Amino acid sequence: MSHLPVTALASVRRAGTLAFVAILVLALTSACAPVTDPVPGPVQQTGIPVPPRSWMGPLNHGQNLSAVAGAYPMKLASSTVSGTWAYVDGATSFNAAMDRQLLAALDGYTGGAYQPAVDTVPATRPDTSRLTLFGSLVHAGGKFLIGRLQTTPPAGHAPGGTIETTVVYDSGSGRTVPSAELVVPADRAPLTALTWSAFGENFTTSLSLTDLSFDKAGNLTVTVPVAAPLLSDTGFRTVTLPAAIVRPWLTVLGRRVQDAAALPWRPPTRDSKALRHINCDIVACATLSYDDGPAQATTPRLLRMLEHAGAGATFFVVGGAANYSPNIVKAEHDAGFTVGNHTWSHPDLRRLSPAAVADQISRTNKAIQAATGEAPTFMRPPYGGVNALVRRAVGMPIIYWSVDSLDWLTRDPAKYIPTIMSQVSPGAIILEHDIHATTVDHQLQLIAELQRAGYNLVTVPQLFAGITLQPGQMYSCRGHGRGCTPSPGR
Ligand code: ZN
Helix, strand or coil, X not given: CCCCCCCCCCCEEECCEEECCCCCEEECCCXXXXXXXXXXXXXXXXXXXXXCCCCCCXXXXXXXXHHCCCEEEEEEECCCEEEEEEEECCCHHHHHHHHHHHHHXXXXXXXXXXXXXXXXXXXXXXXHHCEEEEEEEEEEECCEEEEEEEEECCCCCCCCCCEEEEEEEECCCCCEEEHHHHECHHHHHHHHHHHHHHCCCCXXXXXXXXXXXXXXXXXXXXXXXXXXXXXXXXXXXXXXXXXXXXHHHECHHHHHHHHCCCCCCCCCCCCCXXXXXXXXXXXXXXXXXXXXXXXXXXXXXXXXXXXXXXXXXXXXXXXXXXXXXXXXXXXXXXXXXXXXXXXXXXXXXXXXXXXXXXXXXXXXXXXXXXXXXXXXXXXXXXXXCCCHHHHHHHCCCEECCCEECXXXXXXXXXXXXXXXXXXXXXXXXXEXXXXXXXXXXXXXXHHHHHHHCCCEECCHHHHCCCXXXXXXXXXXXXXXXXXXXXXXXX
C-alpha cells in the first residue's frame, strides 16, 4: 500500500443538531473505487510522519512543489538553525506571513532579534540539536494556495514540541489568513469530535486546529499534534475528512477554497526578478555592486556570468557611458539587475556647485530612463566623495559599500577575492568595477565562494527591502554592523 487509506466518516445532521448515527469507513486507495467496508468502527490512521526535510519532497496530497508555479526555495543552515521553505513569486502577503512565523520562531529561540549569520564551520550538527524550520506548500487550487510551516526546537529545549500551522493565500484578493478561518468557529467542536473519531479515539479533548488544508477532491485534511500520555505515540497525525461532511462547517472562504480545489493553480503576477522577495533579516545576504560601466568589452560577459550563477547584482553606471551603450544598460535591467546613478562624467562631486551636482544626477537619470524605461532610485558618488552640500544636492538615496575590493588597484583576483571574503558579512555591499577584465574574468569564482559561504546574492532594493531609503541619506549595508542600517523594529 503506497497510499494511506482515507478514513471517512459519514455523519447525519438532523434538525440542526449533529449526530453521528452511523460511522462508515470507506477505505479508498489510489487505484480502487471507493469500497464500503463493514468494519465495526473507524480505522485508526496512524501518524503521518513529519514531512521529509526537502522542499522538493512529495507534498502530503501528492502534489509536487515544482508544479506550483512561482514557487522558489529558501534555505537556512547554521550551527543553531536548519531551515527550508518556499516563497511564491508575487504572493506578497503569503511571503510576509511565512516571514512573520519564521522570525517569531527565530526570535523566540535566540531570545532577541535574530541576526542572520553564516557559519565559518559547516553545519554538521544533527538537526535534533538545532532549531528546525520546515515550510512547504501543501495545496494549490484556483486562486488559493495553502502553505505550512513546522518549527521544531532542539531536543531538550523548553518548551519542546513541534508547532505547525498552515495559512491560506488568495491570489485574487491578495490576502493571507490562518487556515483556522476555513472553519466556522462554532463548528470547531464537531470538527474536533470527527477528527478524534477518525483517529479511532473517543477523546473530546480540544485540538489545536491550526493545520487545515484540502486535497484535490475538496476533502479537508486536519493535521494535529498528539502527545503522550494521551496517546501511545507522539508526533503528528493527519486525517482526511470527506468534502461533503465538512462542507456545512466551512466559512465562505472555506467553501471557496473547497470549490476551487481541483482547478489549476492561478498564481499572482510575478515580481520583477530584481525585486523578488527574499528576507535579509532571516537569511544572509550580500550585494555585488559594479561601478563605472557599462563597457562593451566586459559588461555583457559579466551579465552572462551573473545569470548563469543565479546571482543578483546592481550596476552603478556612468551617464556618459550609458548614453553611449544604452543597449547594455537595457540588458542589465531586462535581466533582472538594478541600475543606479554614478553621475554623468565621474567627477568628485565635492568640487562642484550644487547646481552642477544636480545636473550630473539628472542627466544620468534621463539616460538610464531612456535605456531601460525606468529612472533609477539611488546613486553612488564617484570616489565615495560626499559632504553635506553634495548629500543635499543629489536628491537621491546614496548607496555606499561596506566591502571595498580594491579590484581597480590590485587588478589581481588572488588579492581582491580574499579581501572580499575576509570582509564580507551578512548585509554587506561589495564594491567592484565592471570595466576591468581582471575583475570580470573571475566573478564566477567569487560568486561560487560567496554562495558556498552561505550568502544569497541580492540587488540593492532586495537588500534594503522593508527599509525606506531617504534622499541624501547614506546606506552602506543592512543590519546592526558598524555603519549599517537595521530594518525597523529589529
Ligand atoms: Zn566610480
